[in-house]
Amino acid sequence: MPLALLEFSGVRNLSPARLTIHPRLNLVVGPNASGKTSLLESIHLLGTGKSFRTNRLEKVLQHNTDTLTVFGRCHTGADDVALGYQRRDGENEIHINGEKADHLAALAQRLPLQIISPDTHFSFLKHARFRRSAIDWGLFHVEPEFFGLWSRYQRLLKQRNAALKQPGKAIDVWDDSLAEAGEQIQSQRRSYLDRIKKYIDQYSKQLLHDADMTLRLRSGWRQGEELAPALKEDRARDREQGFTHSGPHRADLELLLSGFDARQEASQGQWKLMTLVLRLAQLEDFVIETNRDCILLLDDLAAELDQQRRRQVMALLASLPLQVFATATEQSHLDTGAWEGFKVFHVEQGHITE
Numbered sequence: 001m002p003l004a005l006l007e008f009s010g011v012r013n014l015s016p017a018r019l020t021i022h023p024r025l026n027l028v029v030g031p032n033a034s035g036k037t038s039l040l041e042s043i044h045l046l047g048t049g050k051s052f053r054t055n056r057l058e059k060v061l062q063h064n065t066d067t068l069t070v071f072g073r074c075h076t077g078a079d080d081v082a083l084g085y086q087r088r089d090g091e092n093e094i095h096i097n098g099e100k101a102d103h104l105a106a107l108a109q110r111l112p113l114q115i116i117s118p119d120t121h122f123s124f125l126k127h128a129r130f131r132r133s134a135i136d137w138g139l140f141h142v143e144p145e146f147f148g149l150w151s152r153y154q155r156l157l158k159q160r161n162a163a164l165k166q167p168g169k170a171i172d173v174w175d176d177s178l179a180e181a182g183e184q185i186q187s188q189r190r191s192y193l194d195r196i197k198k199y200i201d202q203y204s205k206q207l208l209h210d211a212d213m214t215l216r217l218r219s220g221w222r223q224g225e226e227l228a229p230a231l232k233e234d235r236a237r238d239r240e241q242g243f244t245h246s247g248p249h250r251a252d253l254e255l256l257l258s259g260f261d262a263r264q265e266a267s268q269g270q271w272k273l274m275t276l277v278l279r280l281a282q283l284e285d286f287v288i289e290t291n292r293d294c295i296l297l298l299d300d301l302a303a304e305l306d307q308q309r310r311r312q313v314m315a316l317l318a319s320l321p322l323q324v325f326a327t328a329t330e331q332s333h334l335d336t337g338a339w340e341g342f343k344v345f346h347v348e349q350g351h352i353t354e
C-alpha cells in the first residue's frame, strides 16, 4: 500500500512539510546535513514509532519544540488509510483512521517498511539484537501468529525474570510454557531462514560475485539441546545473576562469507553488500508471501557502493513492487534507467521542494 501523502512537523532540522509522494520511486537530493536522512527518519517513525538512528526519540524532536508529528495517507485501490504518529512529553500517540491505537505494531501492520542505511549497517554489525530483529521483521509481516507468540514469550520471560529477583519465589512454574514458546520461535525463525535461502543465493551471486554467502542461526541456548533442560540446568546461575540466560531472546544470526564469520573477516564493503543481500532477500520473500507492497528507505547508497553495483541495485529494486525513498547528494548517483517514473525532492537547509 504505497504512501500517497506525507506531512510532518517537529522532526530534526526539517521545516514542516506536506509532500505528495510518487507510488514507486522518490529521490531525495541535497547537500550534506540538509535533512535527507531526517526525511527518511520521519517515514520510519510513521511505520514503526521508532528511529533507526537513536533509541532516544527526544533526539529526533526539533530543538526548542515540544511536539513531533507525522501524518501519512496510503492508497490501496478503493481503500484509504490515514496514519498518525505523535511524540510529546515522552509519550507516543498513534492514530489509525482517526481512532487512537494503543500499540506501535498497529503502525507496522499497515505500513511495512524496510531500511538500508549506513546507520543500520553499523548497528547490524555491532548488536545481536538488530540481527535477531531482522529475522523477526520477516516473521512479523508474513506469519500471522508470530506476533502473538513473540508477545507471549516476552511476557513469560518478564515474569520469570521478576521471580528470579525475589528470593524463595519458585521459577519452575514458568519454565514449561517458556520453553514451549521459545522452541516455537526458534522453529519459525529456522523455517523463515530456510525459505529465504534461495533469494540469498540469487542476490549474492549478483552482488557478491564469487563469494558464497550463507546464514546460520544460533538458537540462544546450548547447541543440540532442547530449551526445557537448558532452563533447568541454568536455574542456579539465572538466580544468581537475576536474568534468564537461555532462550530465543539470546539468539543470533550469523552471516558467513565463504564459510567464515563475516563480522570478523569481511571487508566493510563486503559487509554492507551482505546486509544488502539479506534485505533484498527479505523484501522479495515479503512481496511473494503477502502479495503486498513494501516501502524501502534507502539512505546514501552512493556512500556504500560503486557505480556499477549501484546501477545493479537500482535495477533489482525496480523489479520488485516496492515504494522506494532514496537519498543522494547528487541525483546522478542514482540510476533511474530501470524505473518508469519517479519524483525528485530537493532538500536545502531543512526545506523540501518538489
Ligand SMILES: Nc1ncnc2c1ncn2[C@@H]1O[C@H](COP(=O)(O)OP(=O)(O)O)[C@@H](O)[C@H]1O
Residues within 6 Å of the ligand: 011, 012, 013, 014, 030, 031, 032, 033, 034, 035, 036, 037, 038, 039, 058, 059, 060, 061, 062, 063
Ligand atoms: N533535534 C534536532 N533539531 C534540529 N536540528 C537537528 C536535530 N538533530 C539533528 N539536527 C541537524 O539536522 C541536520 C540534518 O541532518 P541529516 O538529516 O542527517 O542530514 P543529511 O542526511 O542531509 O546529511 C544536521 O545539520 C543536524 O545537525
Ligand SMILES: [Mg+2]
Residues within 6 Å of the ligand: 036, 037, 038, 299, 300
Ligand atoms: Mg544523511
